[in-house]
Amino acid sequence: MPVDLQVLPTAAATRSALETLLGGSDSVRIASAFVRQSGVDELRLLQRPVRRLQVIAGTDFGLTQVEALEALHTPPDRECRLYYAREDAEEGVFHPKLYLGTAGPNFIAVVGSSNLTGPALTRNIELNVALTGSLEEPLARDLDGFFQSLWQSPGVLRLTKEIADAYRVDQSARERLWRQMRHSPEFRRARELVRRTVLEHFAGGTGRKWLLVTSMDNYFVCLGRGRWGDENYGRISQIRPGDLLIFYIKGRHKLGAAAIVTTPVYRSSDDTWADRQYPYRPAFLRRKDTKWGTALQTSSLELPHTDAQLLIEAIGAAEAAPDLRLAVAEGPEGYRVETDGST
Numbered sequence: 001m002p003v004d005l006q007v008l009p010t011a012a013a014t015r016s017a018l019e020t021l022l023g024g025s026d027s028v029r030i031a032s033a034f035v036r037q038s039g040v041d042e043l044r045l046l047q048r049p050v051r052r053l054q055v056i057a058g059t060d061f062g063l064t065q066v067e068a069l070e071a072l073h074t075p076p077d078r079e080c081r082l083y084y085a086r087e088d089a090e091e092g093v094f095h096p097k098l099y100l101g102t103a104g105p106n107f108i109a110v111v112g113s114s115n116l117t118g119p120a121l122t123r124n125i126e127l128n129v130a131l132t133g134s135l136e137e138p139l140a141r142d143l144d145g146f147f148q149s150l151w152q153s154p155g156v157l158r159l160t161k162e163i164a165d166a167y168r169v170d171q172s173a174r175e176r177l178w179r180q181m182r183h184s185p186e187f188r189r190a191r192e193l194v195r196r197t198v199l200e201h202f203a204g205g206t207g208r209k210w211l212l213v214t215s216m217d218n219y220f221v222c223l224g225r226g227r228w229g230d231e232n233y234g235r236i237s238q239i240r241p242g243d244l245l246i247f248y249i250k251g252r253h254k255l256g257a258a259a260i261v262t263t264p265v266y267r268s269s270d271d272t273w274a275d276r277q278y279p280y281r282p283a284f285l286r287r288k289d290t291k292w293g294t295a296l297q298t299s300s301l302e303l304p305h306t307d308a309q310l311l312i313e314a315i316g317a318a319e320a321a322p323d324l325r326l327a328v329a330e331g332p333e334g335y336r337v338e339t340d341g342s343t
Contacts, residue, residue, distance in 0.1 A: 004132045007129055008127070027050065028054070029101075032096070039116035042118050045072060057082055069082070070164060094155075105134055109132075111143075199244075199260050210243060219247070219257075222273070228281060230280050245259045257286060259284040259286045260285050
């Protein structure tokens with residue numbers, strides 16, 4: 001039979017196709033630039049009764065979580081390996097995203113942009129294709145040959161305790177350097193310039209403007225997360241990428257933040273807020289000089305453009321006057337590797 005091709009234009013469509021692949025395959029092979037625990041959990045890989053599982057993960061930039069591989073690695077039926085290449089190597093970084101499953105005479109594959117990470121399977125802007133057909137098709141042999149060539153490559157390392165421990169040392173060093181860089185004046189100035197420029201562009205555009213009301217506690221919790229959430233999809237689905245958000249702290253009668261929505265609304269089960277889950281969420285970009293927070297708690301109100309401009313000016317004035325400024329404690333800035341490049 002001919003190979004069937006289906007375009008997967010969203011993270012949700014990709015996750016659904018991978019669920020089908022994992023649920024209907026006896027043998028599964030995965031080659032992914034980044035593998036993280038969130039992706040393993042999202043697909044419930046540890047619980048899958050596949051007869052044979054092979055995973056190759058990249059080590060570039062220290063973004064793969066070796067703990068996720070160690071949990072999956074129970075040879076000979078389930079085996080994980082790391083692809084190692086020197087950062088100055090001519091062949092470049094390890095960057096494939098191939099999921100290949102076989103059952104009897106047939107195969108199913110998902111190929112495209114999605115790494116094995118939670119964001120890639122839930123909220124990132126991703127594009128993949130699902131391919132199904134007979135193992136006799138040349139395409140099936142090509143995909144299997146590609147994976148086998150990687151599996152046997154000299155750059156692919158068996159996941160021993162020594163390899164995993166050495167990788168952790170390297171990853172820890174990278175995280176420390178990353179934190180130092182994020183706190184450097186040069187880095188902060190560059191990020192602030194980008195945030196100001198992008199936010200001002202959207203504030204004067206055609207996107208809708210929203211006043212969002214939240215509690216002080218949730219405002220603190222969400223400063224570093226860049227997320228706004230709601231239990232009511234019908235309400236939050238009106239907020240789109242490019243819309244301007246202005247936050248109001250209830251109980252304190254204070255303006256708190258301005259931000260731009262950067263993603264469509266997605267669903268997540270992460271426990272971000274202590275009081276409720278708020279599963280429907282868009283991500284946004286904060287304006288550094290005004291402080292920003294997230295968490296859709298009680299209500300939202302669309303603003304006319306003129307009102308939005310007045311509020312932006314008020315927030316800026318509050319930031320310039322210490323006696324008027326809302327005192328906000330910045331959350332710790334961690335090594336944000338969960339939001340990966342295919343993510």
